[in-house]
Amino acid sequence: MTTETVTPAEAAPARQSMRDALKENLREYGLVLALIVIMVFFQVMTNGILFLPVNLTNVVLQNSYIIVMALGMLLVIVAGHIDLSVGSVAGFVGAVAAVLMVDYGWNPLLAAAACIAVGAVIGGAQGYFIAYMKIPSFIVTLAGMLVFKGLLLALLGGRSVGPFPTEFQLLSAGFIPDLIGRWTIVAPTLNASGNPIPNTGIALHSTTMVIGVLVVALMFYLATRTRRAQERHGHETEPFGLFLVKNAIMAVIIMFLMYKFASYRGLPNVLIVMGLLTALFVFITKRMTFGRRIFAMGGNIKAAALSGIKTERLTFYVFVIMGMLAALAGLIYAARLNQATPKAGAGMELDVIAAVFVGGASAMGGVGEVAGAVIGAFIMGVMNNGMGIMGINIDWQQVIKGLVLLGAVAFDLYNKKKA
Amino acid sequence: MAKTILEMRGITKTFPGVKALQDVNLSVQEGEIHAIVGENGAGKSTLMKVLSGVYPHGSYEGEIHFDGQECRFNGIHDSERVGIVIIHQELALVPLLSITENIFLGNEQAKFGVIDWHSARSRAKKLLARVGLSENPDTLITNIGVGKQQLVEIAKALSKEVRLLILDEPTASLSEKDSQALLDLLLEFKRQGMTAILISHKLNEVKKVADRVTVIRDGRTIETMDRDDVSEDRIITSMVGRTMDDRYPTRTPKIGETIFEVKDWVVHHPLHPDRQIIKGINLSVRKGEVVGIAGLMGAGRTEFAMSVFGRSYGTKVSGEVLLHGKPADTTTVEKAVAAGLAYATEDRKTYGLNLIDHIKHNVTIANLPGVSSKAGVIDDMSELKVAKDFRKRTNIRSSSVYQVTGNLSGGNQQKVVLSKWLFSNPDVLILDEPTRGIDVGAKYEIYTIINKLADEGKGILVISSEMPELLGICDRIYVLNEGRIVGELAGHEASQEKIMRAIVRGEEKAAS
Ligand SMILES: Nc1ncnc2c1ncn2[C@@H]1O[C@H](COP(=O)(O)OP(=O)(O)OP(=O)(O)O)[C@@H](O)[C@H]1O
Ligand SMILES: [Mg+2]
Numbered sequence: 019m020t021t022e023t024v025t026p027a028e029a030a031p032a033r034q035s036m037r038d039a040l041k042e043n044l045r046e047y048g049l050v051l052a053l054i055v056i057m058v059f060f061q062v063m064t065n066g067i068l069f070l071p072v073n074l075t076n077v078v079l080q081n082s083y084i085i086v087m088a089l090g091m092l093l094v095i096v097a098g099h100i101d102l103s104v105g106s107v108a109g110f111v112g113a114v115a116a117v118l119m120v121d122y123g124w125n126p127l128l129a130a131a132a133c134i135a136v137g138a139v140i141g142g143a144q145g146y147f148i149a150y151m152k153i154p155s156f157i158v159t160l161a162g163m164l165v166f167k168g169l170l171l172a173l174l175g176g177r178s179v180g181p182f183p184t185e186f187q188l189l190s191a192g193f194i195p196d197l198i199g200r201w202t203i204v205a206p207t208l209n210a211s212g213n214p215i216p217n218t219g220i221a222l223h224s225t226t227m228v229i230g231v232l233v234v235a236l237m238f239y240l241a242t243r244t245r246r247a248q249e250r251h252g253h254e255t256e257p258f259g260l261f262l263v264k265n266a267i268m269a270v271i272i273m274f275l276m277y278k279f280a281s282y283r284g285l286p287n288v289l290i291v292m293g294l295l296t297a298l299f300v301f302i303t304k305r306m307t308f309g310r311r312i313f314a315m316g317g318n319i320k321a322a323a324l325s326g327i328k329t330e331r332l333t334f335y336v337f338v339i340m341g342m343l344a345a346l347a348g349l350i351y352a353a354r355l356n357q358a359t360p361k362a363g364a365g366m367e368l369d370v371i372a373a374v375f376v377g378g379a380s381a382m383g384g385v386g387e388v389a390g391a392v393i394g395a396f397i398m399g400v401m402n403n404g405m406g407i408m409g410i411n412i413d414w415q416q417v418i419k420g421l422v423l424l425g426a427v428a429f430d431l432y433n434k435k436k437a
Numbered sequence: 438m439a440k441t442i443l444e445m446r447g448i449t450k451t452f453p454g455v456k457a458l459q460d461v462n463l464s465v466q467e468g469e470i471h472a473i474v475g476e477n478g479a480g481k482s483t484l485m486k487v488l489s490g491v492y493p494h495g496s497y498e499g500e501i502h503f504d505g506q507e508c509r510f511n512g513i514h515d516s517e518r519v520g521i522v523i524i525h526q527e528l529a530l531v532p533l534l535s536i537t538e539n540i541f542l543g544n545e546q547a548k549f550g551v552i553d554w555h556s557a558r559s560r561a562k563k564l565l566a567r568v569g570l571s572e573n574p575d576t577l578i579t580n581i582g583v584g585k586q587q588l589v590e591i592a593k594a595l596s597k598e599v600r601l602l603i604l605d606e607p608t609a610s611l612s613e614k615d616s617q618a619l620l621d622l623l624l625e626f627k628r629q630g631m632t633a634i635l636i637s638h639k640l641n642e643v644k645k646v647a648d649r650v651t652v653i654r655d656g657r658t659i660e661t662m663d664r665d666d667v668s669e670d671r672i673i674t675s676m677v678g679r680t681m682d683d684r685y686p687t688r689t690p691k692i693g694e695t696i697f698e699v700k701d702w703v704v705h706h707p708l709h710p711d712r713q714i715i716k717g718i719n720l721s722v723r724k725g726e727v728v729g730i731a732g733l734m735g736a737g738r739t740e741f742a743m744s745v746f747g748r749s750y751g752t753k754v755s756g757e758v759l760l761h762g763k764p765a766d767t768t769t770v771e772k773a774v775a776a777g778l779a780y781a782t783e784d785r786k787t788y789g790l791n792l793i794d795h796i797k798h799n800v801t802i803a804n805l806p807g808v809s810s811k812a813g814v815i816d817d818m819s820e821l822k823v824a825k826d827f828r829k830r831t832n833i834r835s836s837s838v839y840q841v842t843g844n845l846s847g848g849n850q851q852k853v854v855l856s857k858w859l860f861s862n863p864d865v866l867i868l869d870e871p872t873r874g875i876d877v878g879a880k881y882e883i884y885t886i887i888n889k890l891a892d893e894g895k896g897i898l899v900i901s902s903e904m905p906e907l908l909g910i911c912d913r914i915y916v917l918n919e920g921r922i923v924g925e926l927a928g929h930e931a932s933q934e935k936i937m938r939a940i941v942r943g944e945e946k947a948a949s
Contacts, residue, residue, distance in 0.1 A: 317791030
């Protein structure tokens, strides 16, 4: 009766055209590209300091807590909400950790677990008002921001509490142990007395390199498996050449970064935490029903509810997760400073929210990607770092960051309109 | 020979992956009502968006001549300036603003940015009188029914010096009575010299009011017929590209035991809990049976269905739902779905679809466990397969299952909603206006699907405002009026008159 409008892609289900595939991938990898461009830019502007192993390690350490929170914020924003309280909550939880460990002498592990639980309770409390009492998240978390900022001050009473036990400091200052021993690639230059001069020669943290190779192997394995499955089911796949080039480029980037880390002190512990959490959240959003439902809810909450999704409970859980991640971020931040201060966490929420939007999430809800948020956080982080090295004033740094946020979102919208 | 007021030549419009219009020509004469018909996704709405500047000059190929001048509109402001006004398929009123405010939205009666409410209100009153709506202009839009909202849209159009009025499926969500009033209004405007373009899937309406009819198929103009040549069969043949002997597929019902029963169902208004909306309904559906619910707009049919389906409407709900003869818990949507119930909404944009996501995700959302492991991990491949299967089965016209549902034509969106509920594999399917805005060919396909489901032993409850449709497909019809069942008719003995009589009788009884 009705003639099917058959598109070329369907007539020959096996392969996408090179043009379509490239177009698709350009959008997908646009952010990665932007990050690389920005990094190269600052590499030049800082006379090669940016890519120094020690500085790259620093970039990771400086941004780890932002990234951890960006993961949760992505869910919150996709669900159609916002959380303004995360900075205050992180600061408050850091203070709780300090009081427990320093003042009361709790075991660090136990204290950390208690802190995460506190975060869950805080998130749950805010989530309750948002999900069940239907108070807009903007208002609830604005209130939360004030409340926890106040509680932080009250708890610390104006003092800074520290230092933390060494085991706890390892969370932010530690590196993974080198199980195999260092690989000396280029022997260090010796000075007149026959002792090696520091910072010469290349000795690699071998475990880091091994992990790098494993990650690349895993990436290739997963990509190939998906492709096989697509072929087996007769769905269209991208051209093989592109597939190969794409993954090869990713592999080179990963190995390059690993090499950088390995030539300093290896992978920071916190990077491992971040990496695992990011992988987990990618999986949740892409593959799990829980994640899919959040997207459906953010896209049209009424339709989601009529499809049998428990929108209230889902919203509640999203805020519980956000609370736990804010708590973890608070711990990382406190461990990094090695003390809890009354100013901890102030303004962090802005960086976190900015990262998610730079990463392509929609303020209307229903759209966003975990990888995007993480890269968005790195874009902001590299800019912070680069501008810091260049000696640009804090005030101008703010101006530039603000404009980049605006520009990134405007560019994204322009692209979508054109497509 | 009347003067040609509008001439569209060689219009071609492409979206990524879709050629929506291909070399379309349209010529409209001054003072006529020109109907445009065609299947879902044929490109009717797109053509009108090109004409009204929604898609600006440069985003399409071809020429538009209006009143002898070539037009290059950059937005609807430009087209309104020359007197072309469009009323879109989906109403564009702001619910929490008053009628007056809506009529002058974007066209405020203002001097130096200060709105003169007095003159606005009195002008609004005059406009309402012209469209025959006796409603206080301060009433909020949410508080009036769709029929009246449609009239407000027309009043809004009249507030701008309109020479060519475009109506995209204006009667799709109207009751027969309201549709009638609207069409009469259109004829009245014609007498006053206005030109109109009418898009509709209701061919009887087209036949009644149109002077000429242009048929569009797959983005191309097929032909333009004169009034004397127009017949419903002729239009259908031209639309679908072959003759259609029957509007309704035949079926021999194999009816089994009762599968679904509702007893003493009472529902109160969510905002005014002392007002009863559903006043004690008893009904049942048997295996393999297609049961219709007839009634006028506002009879409480949707409210009834939604309250049964997970208490999605109303407060202080009481009564009993039985599935397979056993009491079933349908107090939340999730439980209702688990019990084997499905409800496909009449309002696909608000309640049916996630418009920013693609077909694949929309089809599976009500039954994610059906494509995922116990631990809640979605199997991409089986999800894709499901989406492709349903796209084929319900004949959704799209570039692929990855087309965003917001970009689908109205009728194809409806098919996505239907697919979603078919995939949830219910025992009892409640379909609320399942063919609203759907073309004749696709209607036939949907009826065929309904029949097939019934043959598989499912129970189907169809709510529809189109009486011929209920008469054509139902084994039994309940007549609902003001929250009560006022009649029950067997399919073979039902007729439009009997249904109307039942409604009138019910009204008399309620009055006495
Ligand atoms: N913004 C868009 N992006 C991509 N494709 C689109 C967009 N808008 C419309 N289309 C496609 O263009 C075609 C024509 O759509 P259009 O809305 O004009 O159909 P229609 O004739 O009005 O159908 P209906 O009777 O169902 O309303 C469809 O295939 C639709 O999917
Ligand atoms: Mg349309």
